[in-house]
Amino acid sequence: MTRPFGYFVHHQGRGHAERCAAILQALPASRPVTIFCARDDIFPALPAQARIVTIPSLFEPTGAEVAMDWVATPATLHCAPLGWPGIRSAMATIADWFAHADPALMICDVSAEIAQLARICSVPHVKVLQHGDRGDAGHRAAYDGAAGLLAAFHRDLAQPDWDAAMVEKTCFAGGLGVDTQGPDRSAARERLGIGEREEMILVMAGGGGSGFGQAPLGVGARSRPAARWITIGPVVRDWHATEPANIDHRGWVENAADYVAAADLVIASTGNTTCQQILAAARPWIAVPEWRYFDEQHRKADALGAAGVACIRPHLPSSADAWTQAIDAAYAQHRPERQRAMIAEAPADDAARWLEALAARLWGTAPHPA
Numbered sequence: 223m224t225r226p227f228g229y230f231v232h233h234q235g236r237g238h239a240e241r242c243a244a245i246l247q248a249l250p251a252s253r254p255v256t257i258f259c260a261r262d263d264i265f266p267a268l269p270a271q272a273r274i275v276t277i278p279s280l281f282e283p284t285g286a287e288v289a290m291d292w293v294a295t296p297a298t299l300h301c302a303p304l305g306w307p308g309i310r311s312a313m314a315t316i317a318d319w320f321a322h323a324d325p326a327l328m329i330c331d332v333s334a335e336i337a338q339l340a341r342i343c344s345v346p347h348v349k350v351l352q353h354g355d356r357g358d359a360g361h362r363a364a365y366d367g368a369a370g371l372l373a374a375f376h377r378d379l380a381q382p383d384w385d386a387a388m389v390e391k392t393c394f395a396g397g398l399g400v401d402t403q404g405p406d407r408s409a410a411r412e413r414l415g416i417g418e419r420e421e422m423i424l425v426m427a428g429g430g431g432s433g434f435g436q437a438p439l440g441v442g443a444r445s446r447p448a449a450r451w452i453t454i455g456p457v458v459r460d461w462h463a464t465e466p467a468n469i470d471h472r473g474w475v476e477n478a479a480d481y482v483a484a485a486d487l488v489i490a491s492t493g494n495t496t497c498q499q500i501l502a503a504a505r506p507w508i509a510v511p512e513w514r515y516f517d518e519q520h521r522k523a524d525a526l527g528a529a530g531v532a533c534i535r536p537h538l539p540s541s542a543d544a545w546t547q548a549i550d551a552a553y554a555q556h557r558p559e560r561q562r563a564m565i566a567e568a569p570a571d572d573a574a575r576w577l578e579a580l581a582a583r584l585w586g587t588a589p590h591p592a
Contacts, residue, residue: 224252224253224254224326225323225324225325225585226254226255226325226326227249227253227254227255227256227326227327227328227577227581228255228256228257228258228316228319228323228325228327228329228340228345229242229246229256229257229328229329229331230257230258230259230316230328230329230330230332230333231257231258231259231265232259232331232333233259233264235428235429235493235495236264236428236495237374237428237494238331238350239259239264239265239266240399240400240495241331241350241399242257242265242329242331243265243266243267243268243399244266244398244399244569245329245573245574245577246268246269246271246272247267247268247269247570248568248570248571248574249269249271249574249577249578250574250578251269251271252271254271254272255271255272255273256272256273256274256275256319256323257272257273257274257275258275258277258312258315258316258319258336259274259275259277260276260277260278260280260282262276275315275319277311278308278309278311278312279312280301280308280309280312280333280335280336283306284308286307286308287305287306287307287308288304288305289305290303290304290305291303297358297359297360298338298359298360298363299334299335299338299360300334300335300358300361301335313336313339316336316339317339317343320340320345321343325345326346326585327345327346327369327577327580327581327584328340328345328346328347328348329348329372329577330347330348330349330364331350331372332349332350332352334360334361334363334364335360337349337363337364337367338363338364338367346584347367347369348368348369348370348371348372348577348580349364349368349371349372350373351365351371351372351373351388352494352518353379353381353518353521353522353525354514354515354516354517354518354521354522355516355517355521356516357383361516368391369391369580369584370391370392370393370576370577370580371388371391371392371393372392372393372395372573372576372577373395374395374396374397374398374399374494374498375394375395375396375398375494375497375564376394376396376529376564376565376566377392378529378563378564379396379522379525379526379529379564380392380394380525393572393573393577395566395569395573396498396501396564396565396566396569397498397501397502397565397566397569398498398566398569398570398573399494399495399498399569399570400499401479401502402502402566402567402568402569404479404482404483404499404502404503405479405480405483406483407483410480410481410483410484411484413477413480414481416450416484420450421446421448421486421487422449422450422451422484422485422486423442423446423449423450423452423485423486423487423488423489424452424453424454424481424482424484424485424487424488424489424490425452425453425454425457425489425490426454426455426478426482426488426489426490426500427453427455427456427457427490427491428455428495429455429474431456431491431493431514432458433453433455433456434453434457434458434489434491434510434538435458435460435463436457436458436459436460436463437460437462437463438538438540439453439457439465439469440464440466441539441540441541441542441545442489442538442539442545443465443466443468443469444466444542445542445543445545445546445549446545446549447466448468449468449486450468450470451468451469451470452469452470452472452481453469453471454472454473454475454481455473455474455478456473457471479499479503482499482505485503485505486505486506487506487507487508487552488500488503488505488506488507489508489510489538490507490508490509490510491509491510492509492510492511492519492522492523492532493512493519497522497526498565500532500561501531501565502562504558504559504561505556505558505561506533506552507531507533507552507556508532508533508535508549508552509523509527509532509533509534509535510523510536510537510538511523511534511536529560529564530555530557530560531560531561533551533552533555535548
């Protein structure tokens with residue numbers, strides 16, 4: 223019988239679930255997979271051999287917790303408060319599955335604590351690698367103890383502080399979790415009701431944050447009145463914001479790829495799925511990192527800027543002149559060929575083959591490389 227894979231999926235945002243679904247669709251049908259996640263409603267279509275086990279959230283309190291914060295958290299852990307019955311239940315469910323399923327691999331996207339749980343339980347794990355200042359003891363334990371690391375981006379976006387040992391055991395899969403081909407621009411514009419010659423500026427925010435402020439976007443729309451500004455995803459409402467008629471807030475949409483394909487210019491933060499969608503579409507891009515733990519989006523922005531695939535801004539421009547300069551710079555610095563080079567032809571297939579080869583090597587069914 224084929225040993226199963228386990229897969230922990232963080233439920234904030236959609237990128238973790240979309241990566242998981244893409245990989246599972248590419249795995250052999252003979253490989254069973256059990257997914258552990260706090261939500262079961264965030265996944266695209268999954269193959270028949272996959273099942274979801276819903277576990278309590280590891281970081282959202284329910285009211286049943288007992289505060290014990292006076293006991294210090296060791297440096298090797300990040301989110302491990304004492305007195306949380308939900309965490310006990312989640313970890314017990316996963317550990318019990320380890321004992322009964324005898325898995326080949328546990329894929330962690332993402333939790334340093336669950337990665338370490340797998341190692342403690344003698345289950346080899348693959349840790350999804352993210353940008354950020356993650357040289358702390360907790361992340362290092364998860365990375366160093368992993369059989370392999372999986373990065374949903376191109377090798378050229380690796381951080382300069384990642385050592386050779388980390389990079390060597392990493393599978394880089396640029397574009398993992400997104401449609402790497404994308405819609406046709408003209409067809410997308412027709413579906414969205416946008417004229418072929420109309421300049422469209424897209425402001426895009428993913429599901430992992432609160433989005434950009436309404437007021438600076440209004441300033442931007444006024445600075446370029448002939449352009450059609452469309453926002454998708456969340457926007458932070460400002461009571462003092464005044465907006466011109468050329469900006470249209472469409473909220474959460476299911477066809478974000480159409481909007482990216484239709485855009486002349488994209489203004490977006492640097493969440494991984496957002497990055498991969500824009501790079502695949504090869505659009506001029508003003509990238510504005512949002513706050514995330516460990517400065518994840520700021521380090522991603524640094525990597526994008528160094529690779530020459532986005533025009534990086536620390537924050538949205540605050541005046542009409544600053545908006546004009548930023549937009550002109552994004553168009554002038556656009557390198558579509560370089561952006562497309564960041565995306566693999568079949569990243570999910572690449573990742574699935576790598577996982578299968580890693581499992582075979584771990585369990586003695588494949589020769590050790592010379």
